[in-house]
Amino acid sequence: DGGITQSPKYLFRKEGQNVTLSCEQNLNHDAMYWYRQDPGQGLRLIYYSQIVNDFQKGDIAEGYSVSREKKESFPLTVTSAQKNPTAFYLCASANGFPADEKLFFGSGTQLSVL
Amino acid sequence: EDKVVQSPLSLVVHEGDTVTLNCSYEVTNFRSLLWYKQEKKAPTFLFMLTSSGIEKKSGRLSSILDKKELFSILNITATQTGDSAVYLCAVEPYNQGGKLIFGQGTELSVKP
Numbered sequence: 001d002g003g004i005t006q007s008p009k010y011l012f013r014k015e016g017q018n019v020t021l022s023c024e025q026n027l028n029h030d031a032m033y034w035y036r037q038d039p040g041q042g043l044r045l046i047y048y049s050q051i052v053n054d055f056q057k058g059d060i061a062e063g064y065s066v067s068r069e070k071k072e073s074f075p076l077t078v079t080s081a082q083k084n085p086t087a088f089y090l091c092a093s094a095n096g097f098p099a100d101e102k103l104f105f106g107s108g109t110q111l112s113v114l
Numbered sequence: 115e116d117k118v119v120q121s122p123l124s125l126v127v128h129e130g131d132t133v134t135l136n137c138s139y140e141v142t143n144f145r146s147l148l149w150y151k152q153e154k155k156a157p158t159f160l161f162m163l164t165s166s167g168i169e170k171k172s173g174r175l176s177s178i179l180d181k182k183e184l185f186s187i188l189n190i191t192a193t194q195t196g197d198s199a200v201y202l203c204a205v206e207p208y209n210q211g212g213k214l215i216f217g218q219g220t221e222l223s224v225k226p
Contacts, residue, residue, distance in 0.1 A: 031211070031212050033212070033213075033214075035216075040123070040218055041218060042118075042120075042202065042216040042217050042218040042219050043157075043202065043204075043214075043216040044216070045213055045214070048211055048212070048213060050211050050212070056211060058213065090156070090157070094212050102148070102159035102162065103148075103157075103159070103212075103214065105150075105156040105157045105158075106156060107155040107156045108155045108156065
């Protein structure tokens with residue numbers, strides 16, 4: 001079955017630690033996105049990538065980093081510079097840009113700080 | 115600054131009621147408006163609207179866009195408990211790589 005897989009579902013971060021959230025898609029989509037969801041604030045764009053080996057900052061990129069070495073993979077690293085990382089992280093992909101087709105979302109990763 | 119505002123933020127109704135969710139936007143170079151349903155984790159696509167006045171319909175759900183007044187509504191008739199979810203509205207501007215600007219969401223709770 002085609003889809004987007006995010007892992008882990010739950011992740012805990014200690015102070016000063018970097019953690020990496022995985023996002024893999026087998027939909028052969030070119031574009032991939034990372035959104036952060038906080039209660040009462042909707043989804044906010046962290047980073048996006050339109051093609052392999054290229055990515056752009058979204059609205060809240062500070063404290064995060066990404067890579068796009070393979071078409072199917074777009075991992076997100078939450079660095080120690082992100083002072084308020086507790087949130088629900090959603091990865092999404094689309095077949096093109098602009099998104100003529102709907103975005104497909106993964107099931108998310110809940111990140112909490114110990 | 116581009117923004118999307120949804121109202122109400124939360125809503126409690128009983129089965130069989132009809133609800134209307136609102137989404138207003140101020141976005142430069144508007145291309146499309148999208149509605150998603152988020153039941154637990156992954157948002158699922160409902161509608162994409164690009165033209166004013168043309169209603170999109172899927173079963174008991176329908177949506178319409180007004181590009182002059184910069185808003186959209188999502189209607190759900192004969193609500194069921196399975197309609198309980200967060201409904202997200204998002205706007206896609208032109209020439210921003212498919213980026214979506216999301217509203218805060220409306221949390222709908224349908225009681226039996």
